[in-house]
Amino acid sequence: MSVIELKNINKYFGSGISKVHVLKDVNFAADRGQLILVVGPSGSGKSTFLTIAGGLQTPTSGSVEVEGQAVESLTKAQRDKLRLNQIGFVLQSYNLVPYLKVKEQFEFVDKIKREGNLDQNELSGLLDQLGISQLVNQYPGELSGGQTQRVAIARALYANPDIVLADEPTAALDSEKVAEVGRLFKNLAGTRNKAVVVVTHDLRLLDFANKTYEILDGKISLKDKEHVLDH
Amino acid sequence: MYLALKEIKHEKLRYGLIIAMVSLIAYLIFILTSLAFGLAGENTQAINSWDAKSVVLNKDSNINLAQSTITNAQAKDDRLTSKESLIGSTPVVAKDKSKEKVSASFIGLRSNQFIYQDLKISSGHKAKTNHQVVVDEKFKTEGYKLGDKVTMNSFDDKYEIVGFTKNAKLNIAPVIYGTLPTWKYLRGMNNVPVAGSAIISRNASYNEHNQHLKTYSTNEFIQKLPGYSAQNTTFGFMIGFLMIISLVIIAVFLYILTMQALPTYAVLRAQGIPARALVSTITSQSVILMAAGVIIGGLIAALTGWLLPVGVPMAFDIPVLTWISIGLMIMGVIGAAIPAQKIATVDPVSVIGG
Numbered sequence: 001m002s003v004i005e006l007k008n009i010n011k012y013f014g015s016g017i018s019k020v021h022v023l024k025d026v027n028f029a030a031d032r033g034q035l036i037l038v039v040g041p042s043g044s045g046k047s048t049f050l051t052i053a054g055g056l057q058t059p060t061s062g063s064v065e066v067e068g069q070a071v072e073s074l075t076k077a078q079r080d081k082l083r084l085n086q087i088g089f090v091l092q093s094y095n096l097v098p099y100l101k102v103k104e105q106f107e108f109v110d111k112i113k114r115e116g117n118l119d120q121n122e123l124s125g126l127l128d129q130l131g132i133s134q135l136v137n138q139y140p141g142e143l144s145g146g147q148t149q150r151v152a153i154a155r156a157l158y159a160n161p162d163i164v165l166a167d168e169p170t171a172a173l174d175s176e177k178v179a180e181v182g183r184l185f186k187n188l189a190g191t192r193n194k195a196v197v198v199v200t201h202d203l204r205l206l207d208f209a210n211k212t213y214e215i216l217d218g219k220i221s222l223k224d225k226e227h228v229l230d231h
Numbered sequence: 232m233y234l235a236l237k238e239i240k241h242e243k244l245r246y247g248l249i250i251a252m253v254s255l256i257a258y259l260i261f262i263l264t265s266l267a268f269g270l271a272g273e274n275t276q277a278i279n280s281w282d283a284k285s286v287v288l289n290k291d292s293n294i295n296l297a298q299s300t301i302t303n304a305q306a307k308d309d310r311l312t313s314k315e316s317l318i319g320s321t322p323v324v325a326k327d328k329s330k331e332k333v334s335a336s337f338i339g340l341r342s343n344q345f346i347y348q349d350l351k352i353s354s355g356h357k358a359k360t361n362h363q364v365v366v367d368e369k370f371k372t373e374g375y376k377l378g379d380k381v382t383m384n385s386f387d388d389k390y391e392i393v394g395f396t397k398n399a400k401l402n403i404a405p406v407i408y409g410t411l412p413t414w415k416y417l418r419g420m421n422n423v424p425v426a427g428s429a430i431i432s433r434n435a436s437y438n439e440h441n442q443h444l445k446t447y448s449t450n451e452f453i454q455k456l457p458g459y460s461a462q463n464t465t466f467g468f469m470i471g472f473l474m475i476i477s478l479v480i481i482a483v484f485l486y487i488l489t490m491q492a493l494p495t496y497a498v499l500r501a502q503g504i505p506a507r508a509l510v511s512t513i514t515s516q517s518v519i520l521m522a523a524g525v526i527i528g529g530l531i532a533a534l535t536g537w538l539l540p541v542g543v544p545m546a547f548d549i550p551v552l553t554w555i556s557i558g559l560m561i562m563g564v565i566g567a568a569i570p571a572q573k574i575a576t577v578d579p580v581s582v583i584g585g
Contacts (some may be wrong), residue, residue, distance in 0.1 A: 051579075051580045054501070056501060056579050056580050057580055077505065079503075080500075080503045080504075080505050080506075081503065082503070083501065083502060083503030084502065084503030084504065084505075085503070087503070088502075089498075089501050089502050091498055091501065095498060097234070097237075097495055097499070098241075098495065099237055099238045099240075099241035099242060100234075100237055100241075104237060107233075108233060108234065111233045112504055112505070112508055139241070156502075
């Protein structure tokens with residue numbers, strides 16, 4: 001069973017003559033252990049796809065299932081709980097609380113979600129794997145872009161989610177850092193048995209993906225990496 | 232609470248300035264309240280010390296002690312019991328050659344009535360002759376001591392200070408307790424059949440027996456003291472406005488800080504952090520800021536009270552100041568309502584890039 005599945009998703013914004021059909025009959029599934037890219041140009045519907053997959057928005061029609069549970073049937077509080085427990089978000093900006101040190105970012109998760117988080121040994125291992133063990137006493141404002149991104153990934157994984165949804169995680173990174181993030185996501189998906197879904201327009205990540213979907217004008221399709229954005 | 236404390240700790244200058252602002256407002260509120268209570272107390276200290284429940288005045292006096300006279304015949308009609316005291320009151324200026332003049336209220340008493348009998352003397356003894364007086368301790372701060380002889384108004388007669396008493400002020404002026412014959416003399420009514428200015432009763436339901444007299448409750452009498460109501464109303468308005476200003480300040484600051492931090496709150500909401508946890512953060516911050524401001528303001532007010540000269544009429548009424556502090560905390564919680572509403576309704580989708 002797929003850990004997250006989107007079935008026949010349609011999403012409209014606006015009404016009347018300004019009504020826009022943003023997602024058109026989108027079907028998507030992600031399994032554990034996979035790094036899946038969802039690529040597409042700006043305005044193609046990638047972000048809407050991500051917010052619907054993460055339970056932040058409801059589709060106009062269709063259904064989203066996380067571990068077989070229909071997200072649209074959940075209350076707002078239950079969706080909060082779903083995101084807190086089962087989905088880790090890695091966002092391109094404002095990802096960390098600016099006035100918490102790196103170690104306090106994890107402490108804060110403990111204050112809200114008291115069970116199921118990584119233990120100290122697992123956290124140390126994760127920080128080592130991400131190469132940020134020495135940064136635990138730094139504030140986000142004292143980190144470089146790449147370091148911030150890695151801390152954000154650690155923050156997302158700390159709550160031990162089944163799914164990691166990343167929004168443009170390589171924005172503003174040079175090619176070397178992009179490769180580093182790509183390897184990291186692939187490694188995390190493989191070694192930690194997570195479903196990692198990365199929404200991006202950065203084709204430099206293609207080499208690391210197990211599967212690549214392309215969204216174009218609201219329609220999603222599975223692509224070979226050789227044929228992505230091949231129009 | 233965790234985020235609230237961490238943010239305050241990290242943004243020391245920003246939150247320090249807010250606490251400084253709240254401290255100054257709290258300080259001003261505490262000082263004004265204490266001053267209001269101090270002044271109100273100095274208006275009524277003497278009346279309170281008599282434990283009076285009602286005051287009988289001439290009905291044409293407009294509830295003004297200085298304007299009231301009770302004739303011998305009227306006083307005779309009113310059968311005074313052990314719960315009533317006839318007093319004569321007149322404003323005087325007391326002076327001794329080498330000392331500052333003191334504006335005071337002269338109160339003439341009868342030695343067989345309760346005010347005289349219950350008068351608490353802090354040093355010396357009660358007045359026993361027409362040329363002896365007991366004065367409020369304020370005279371001490373002006374350099375007067377037992378045995379000093381003072382003159383009053385433009386009379387040459389000298390009156391010996393034979394005793395001091397605490398908390399004897401009427402209408403802010405210190406009281407000089409003497410005899411009723413001395414009062415008559417000072418009023419220039421030696422040959423007039425006047426008994427006194429008022430009858431003070433410890434009986435709340437005392438009824439005058441003469442049609443030219445009227446009984447007022449002590450509260451009614453106090454409210455009519457010259458300037459008393461106006462002064463209290465003015466202080467009340469000032470304190471009320473300061474409370475509102477404190478509400479506006481905390482609301483505006485928290486709103487600005489919240490708007491700046493809204494993307495962070497949106498991310499936290501996207502990560503599944505419950506809205507109530509974030510709302511409690513801003514509410515806790517507001518309470519912490521107000522509590523810190525109130526404590527600092529209170530300490531500075533206490534220090535001010537300690538440093539101010541004895542003559543400044545300040546009375547720190549701890550229960551009242553505690554209620555005001557609680558009021559300020561409530562203002563803080565109310566001030567956090569708008570930012571809290573912003574946080575509760577922040578759209579996490581807004582931080583997902585397009």
